[in-house]
Amino acid sequence: xxxxxSFSLVSPASEVxxxxxxxxxxxxxxGEFGVLPNHAPFMTTLKNGVxxxxxxxxxxxxxxxxxxxxxxTPAGLTILAEEAVDLASVxxxxxxxxxxxxxxxxxxRGDDEPGNARLVEHISYLEDLRAAI
Amino acid sequence: MASLKELKGxxxxxxxxxxxxxxxxxVAAAKLKRAQEAAEASRPYAARLAAVIANxxxxxxxxxxxxxxxxxxxxxxxTHLLLVMTAERGLCGGFNANTVKRxxxxxxxxxxxxxxxKIITIGKKGREQLGREYGDMFVDHVDLxxxxxxxxTEAALGLGRELARRFEDGEFDVATLVxxxxxxxxxxxxVTRQLIPAKPPEDAExxxxxxxxxxxEPSEEEILETLLPRYLNTQILSGMLESxxxxxxxxxxxxxxxxxxxxELIDDLSLQYNRARQAQITKELIEIISxxxxx
Numbered sequence: 540x541x542x543x544x545s546f547s548l549v550s551p552a553s554e555v556x557x558x559x560x561x562x563x564x565x566x567x568x569x570g571e572f573g574v575l576p577n578h579a580p581f582m583t584t585l586k587n588g589v590x591x592x593x594x595x596x597x598x599x600x601x602x603x604x605x606x607x608x609x610x611x612t613p614a615g616l617t618i619l620a621e622e623a624v625d626l627a628s629v630x631x632x633x634x635x636x637x638x639x640x641x642x643x644x645x646x647x648r649g650d651d652e653p654g655n656a657r658l659v660e661h662i663s664y665l666e667d668l669r670a671a672i
Numbered sequence: 673m674a675s676l677k678e679l680k681g682x683x684x685x686x687x688x689x690x691x692x693x694x695x696x697x698x699v700a701a702a703k704l705k706r707a708q709e710a711a712e713a714s715r716p717y718a719a720r721l722a723a724v725i726a727n728x729x730x731x732x733x734x735x736x737x738x739x740x741x742x743x744x745x746x747x748x749x750x751t752h753l754l755l756v757m758t759a760e761r762g763l764c765g766g767f768n769a770n771t772v773k774r775x776x777x778x779x780x781x782x783x784x785x786x787x788x789x790k791i792i793t794i795g796k797k798g799r800e801q802l803g804r805e806y807g808d809m810f811v812d813h814v815d816l817x818x819x820x821x822x823x824x825t826e827a828a829l830g831l832g833r834e835l836a837r838r839f840e841d842g843e844f845d846v847a848t849l850v851x852x853x854x855x856x857x858x859x860x861x862x863v864t865r866q867l868i869p870a871k872p873p874e875d876a877e878x879x880x881x882x883x884x885x886x887x888x889e890p891s892e893e894e895i896l897e898t899l900l901p902r903y904l905n906t907q908i909l910s911g912m913l914e915s916x917x918x919x920x921x922x923x924x925x926x927x928x929x930x931x932x933x934x935x936e937l938i939d940d941l942s943l944q945y946n947r948a949r950q951a952q953i954t955k956e957l958i959e960i961i962s963x964x965x966x967x
Binding site for chain 1: 713714716717718720721724727728825826829884885886887888889890892894895898899902906909
């Protein structure tokens with residue numbers, strides 16, 4: 540019996556994490572859940588939030604995922620996210636300035652320009668991300 | 673024999689053409705690298721999503737119920753929508769022509785089977801080439817010339833939404849994407865991919881559950897409902913990325929060939945030029961010598 544969990548977290552832009560871990564805690568649509576090795580098959584959508592990856596001997600890794608989806612199989616756990624960033628790799632100041640910039644851009648745009656909805660979504664994603672740090 | 677002046681003119685014109693093709697080749701090589709990285713980075717996500725969808729559909733099929741329409745289809749197969757994805761620019765060898773050829777073949781087969789065909793073109797070149805014969809089947813066109821870098825996300829999302837809407841409105845029953853898959857720098861293969869009803873690739877890895885039963889949160893249907901549009905978008909996006917990488921690769925190869933051809937042409941012309949020059953010198957010498965002898 541495997542005593543580690545093979546876990547991968549992928550977004551369309553990149554493979555954020557892939558490897559053997561002990562424990563993953565993810566924000567499920569109906570509540571936070573943890574996955575240990577040999578978990579029963581399980582599938583759920585995720586809320587925007589932080590996925591915590593725990594493995595012994597290493598620091599916890601915290602990844603912010605938006606539009607996520609988790610799939611637990613006997614082979615391991617896969618999280619697919621529309622956007623995902625390792626929280627250790629982002630600086631709060633950068634996010635603040637990015638939020639500022641996006642807001643200004645939204646203001647400078649016309650009312651029904653295409654892409655507005657996407658920009659609003661982007662800002663709310665950044666705000667969630669900022670709050671998660 | 674062309675005059676010396678004419679030959680000189682031709683040599684310099686071929687040389688300047690060579691400079692242009694060489695520059696285009698280098699630009700394509702740089703763009704190819706970025707496009708290839710983008711295409712490769714998107715592959716794990718697409719593959720995983722395909723595997724999950726395959727798993728879900730296997731489970732849904734065993735359940736026996738219809739499932740969402742994006743998966744089960746409209747129950748008919750009368751109207752086919754073809755999305756033909758080509759480049760915005762030419763100068764990339766047979767890249768566009770090959771994709772269009774594949775699309776024409778597909779159109780021919782569908783028509784022979786008595787189906788109604790509608791076409792959405794993505795990229796200017798395909799529209800131009802298909803327009804002559806099949807212009808009356810066009811229902812829409814997606815312009816990718818404004819896309820900067822390889823950020824096709826917005827274009828893919830837009831097209832995905834548009835497709836879902838048209839499907840809801842019953843405008844078509846089956847949607848198929850025709851595009852060139854990027855295998856490597858030398859080979860781009862035109863392929864078709866069925867988008868609606870969603871059909872996970874047959875080679876997608878399905879996982880043996882060892883008799884266990886999946887638990888779904890919130891529910892199987894809701895998960896499928898959120899995942900299927902995403903799967904559709906991902907497939908369109910990956911098609912766009914593959915096609916962009918393929919275009920640059922084809923362009924690089926075509927420009928490399930053109931540069932080499934120009935080089936050969938320059939060599940030939942230079943040889944001719946030198947021979948002509950030598951002949952003229954010899955002729956002048958003979959004239960001088962025979963003039964001197966006549967004295």
